[in-house]
Amino acid sequence: MIAFLLFWSALPSISMAFFITPGKPITPGQAITGGQPITGGQFILPGDPIQGGEAYNAGPGLKGGNTSSSGQPIVPPYQNSNGQFIPAIPSSLPINKPITAGDAITGGQGPSGGQGANGGNATEGGTNPTGGNAINGGDGQTGGTSPTGGDGSSGGNPVNGGEGPSTGESLTGGDSPNGGDGSTSGGSLPAGDPSSGNVNNSNGTTPGGDGTGGGTGAGAGAGSGTANPSFAQQTFTALKDTKKMFVSIPNYLGQMLDGGLSVMAGFKITDLKTASGKRNLIQVDGRATAVKGSGSISTWLNMRYSDYLNSFENSKSVVRGKGGSVAVINSDGTKSTRNYAIFQPRSGSKIKQKHVQGFINEVTSFKSVWTKTKDYMKKNWIPLDKWKVNKDFFKAKSVLAKGNGIANIVLSVGSRLAENAADPKRTGTDLAAGITTDVLLGAGQTAISAGAGWGASVLTAAAVGSVVPGVGTIVGAGVGLGLALFMSSNTGKTISRKVESVVKSGIEWVKNSKLGKGIRGLFGG
Amino acid sequence: MGINIYKAAIGSYIMPVFTALFAIFMPDVRTSFNYIIMAVFVVNIVSFLAMLAIFKKKKRPNAARLVILFNMLAFSLFFTFPLIKALIGQTSLQLILFILFFVCIGLAIYDQKQEVPLVLPPKESKGRKFVFVFYAIPVLMAIIAGGGNFIIVREITNFLGQGYVTYVGGVCLYVLGCWFAFFLQSLFYQGFTKNGVWVK
Numbered sequence: 270m271i272a273f274l275l276f277w278s279a280l281p282s283i284s285m286a287f288f289i290t291p292g293k294p295i296t297p298g299q300a301i302t303g304g305q306p307i308t309g310g311q312f313i314l315p316g317d318p319i320q321g322g323e324a325y326n327a328g329p330g331l332k333g334g335n336t337s338s339s340g341q342p343i344v345p346p347y348q349n350s351n352g353q354f355i356p357a358i359p360s361s362l363p364i365n366k367p368i369t370a371g372d373a374i375t376g377g378q379g380p381s382g383g384q385g386a387n388g389g390n391a392t393e394g395g396t397n398p399t400g401g402n403a404i405n406g407g408d409g410q411t412g413g414t415s416p417t418g419g420d421g422s423s424g425g426n427p428v429n430g431g432e433g434p435s436t437g438e439s440l441t442g443g444d445s446p447n448g449g450d451g452s453t454s455g456g457s458l459p460a461g462d463p464s465s466g467n468v469n470n471s472n473g474t475t476p477g478g479d480g481t482g483g484g485t486g487a488g489a490g491a492g493s494g495t496a497n498p499s500f501a502q503q504t505f506t507a508l509k510d511t512k513k514m515f516v517s518i519p520n521y522l523g524q525m526l527d528g529g530l531s532v533m534a535g536f537k538i539t540d541l542k543t544a545s546g547k548r549n550l551i552q553v554d555g556r557a558t559a560v561k562g563s564g565s566i567s568t569w570l571n572m573r574y575s576d577y578l579n580s581f582e583n584s585k586s587v588v589r590g591k592g593g594s595v596a597v598i599n600s601d602g603t604k605s606t607r608n609y610a611i612f613q614p615r616s617g618s619k620i621k622q623k624h625v626q627g628f629i630n631e632v633t634s635f636k637s638v639w640t641k642t643k644d645y646m647k648k649n650w651i652p653l654d655k656w657k658v659n660k661d662f663f664k665a666k667s668v669l670a671k672g673n674g675i676a677n678i679v680l681s682v683g684s685r686l687a688e689n690a691a692d693p694k695r696t697g698t699d700l701a702a703g704i705t706t707d708v709l710l711g712a713g714q715t716a717i718s719a720g721a722g723w724g725a726s727v728l729t730a731a732a733v734g735s736v737v738p739g740v741g742t743i744v745g746a747g748v749g750l751g752l753a754l755f756m757s758s759n760t761g762k763t764i765s766r767k768v769e770s771v772v773k774s775g776i777e778w779v780k781n782s783k784l785g786k787g788i789r790g791l792f793g794g
Numbered sequence: 795m796g797i798n799i800y801k802a803a804i805g806s807y808i809m810p811v812f813t814a815l816f817a818i819f820m821p822d823v824r825t826s827f828n829y830i831i832m833a834v835f836v837v838n839i840v841s842f843l844a845m846l847a848i849f850k851k852k853k854r855p856n857a858a859r860l861v862i863l864f865n866m867l868a869f870s871l872f873f874t875f876p877l878i879k880a881l882i883g884q885t886s887l888q889l890i891l892f893i894l895f896f897v898c899i900g901l902a903i904y905d906q907k908q909e910v911p912l913v914l915p916p917k918e919s920k921g922r923k924f925v926f927v928f929y930a931i932p933v934l935m936a937i938i939a940g941g942g943n944f945i946i947v948r949e950i951t952n953f954l955g956q957g958y959v960t961y962v963g964g965v966c967l968y969v970l971g972c973w974f975a976f977f978l979q980s981l982f983y984q985g986f987t988k989n990g991v992w993v994k
Binding site for chain 1: 799802809813815816821822858862863869873913915925933937939941942943945947951956958960966967970977978982986
């Protein structure tokens, strides 16, 4: 069957193939020639330009708080009261109130919300509350998007009202946004007082946030509290001024050493009693060096002796300088030579008294001693001069940088800070009073010891007939040493405490009174 | 030098006042030392008046010079009182310390009679090996006593107690007083005399 079917279907094709014979080959025709090119047409001339329409003139800007155009309908009277909390005492506002403001919706003032359409202007008005947000106001034009106005200082919500105009239901919409927010909308306008909690206002949603804004106000109060640091700053500024003097002025230990070296070297001026008055001859004695040897210690001691001789203001008449050099090791380990002047007495010289009178007065004159002591005390201990403020007293360099005892300020700060740390009851004023007391006691110690030293120098010269400067130096240092111990005795501590109490009262007076503020001005405070 | 010796003599009474401050208030104990202090001042005043009355006019400046010396010695003496007062109840020790002070004055005179004295030795002298030790004594005392810095002393006292000021400080002041007595007596002796002879 299959073979039959195959045969039946294929046979006709096979039989037809016998009749197919190849035809004649196709001969190629003629080549197609190109046609004429298309010529360009005429250019199309543009028509008259379309002239732009008139620029859209923005309507009058909505003035802040001018709710008549838009806000009024939205803002119920109650809401106004809500909004006021922002400029007033934000923290006192209960957060819940805005919720109650939702009642405003019931005000039915929604209809007037139609006016909200004018609220388009309100977009610009948005500027009122929060300036920059006014830009967002532009969005407002697009329609209720102005809610961005809400972005504004919470006032944006009323703008939402503006959306309403499109449907009139906007009012209800306004309510919905977030209920309470709607209430805040009223507040938004008065909220123009960005003074408080601007950031929170930008949220515009939660009055509670405003409360926090109020908190920032409190922060300002904290600012006033910075007065104390400024006082401390002054103290440390004064310390800075003191540093140089602290390094350069020898303490009583150094004075004791210098005086001893001077006497060891036999430095003295003897009255030869050759004539009366200034024509009288005096003789200078003293070795060039205090100790023999060229070791490091000997060199150091002799350098101290040299510096001591040069420390007198009128030393040139009795001391001469001689150049020298010494090998020093630098910080990087290398060696170098430093030139310096070695001072030594004009030993053996017989000089007319008039030439050395300045030096003699410096170390022996009662008048000189009294003047120096008086000036020192005036500058360091007496705040009033002829019933006027003694500016010298308040100059940091005068109070903190003069005299050996005053160098103690550096130690005093450390000591008093530790005292404050140990006793929590002590305040910054106590600290300042403590340091000031130490300064005053140091100044007093210096003045008394210097006076004793000068006195000893005068008395020696008067009784012995020779001026021995080293005696005054040693005696003065001895008195200073005794005073240091005395101030740590029970009596000394009592005196110190009383002085500190007076100083503390003085500081508080300076801080509080008008005259005191004037005095603070002297410090630049 | 142009210094009025009589004014200087009167002014010299101030010097013991400085150290009388230590003698009266250090340490805080009740003793009869205040009477001794007052007695010293009285003796110095009376002796000045007596010498002025006894000395002839030409020699009266010497009375003034002596009074200055007395007052400088009183200045030195009061340095020793804080330690002597602290040893209240130990009379023998107090007496020894008193005597030691006056021995120092005697030693100064003895020393000045030597060829090479400790205080202001001759320029060309040799054998000054003890001189440096002598002048190192007050420096050493100053180191022990806190360098004369009252804040350092206060901190040390807070750490070690009041005994530091009373005893350590007292010893320092005592040694310093003896040293001053020796030093000043030597100085004045050298000025007053030449080989032990009164020359003024």
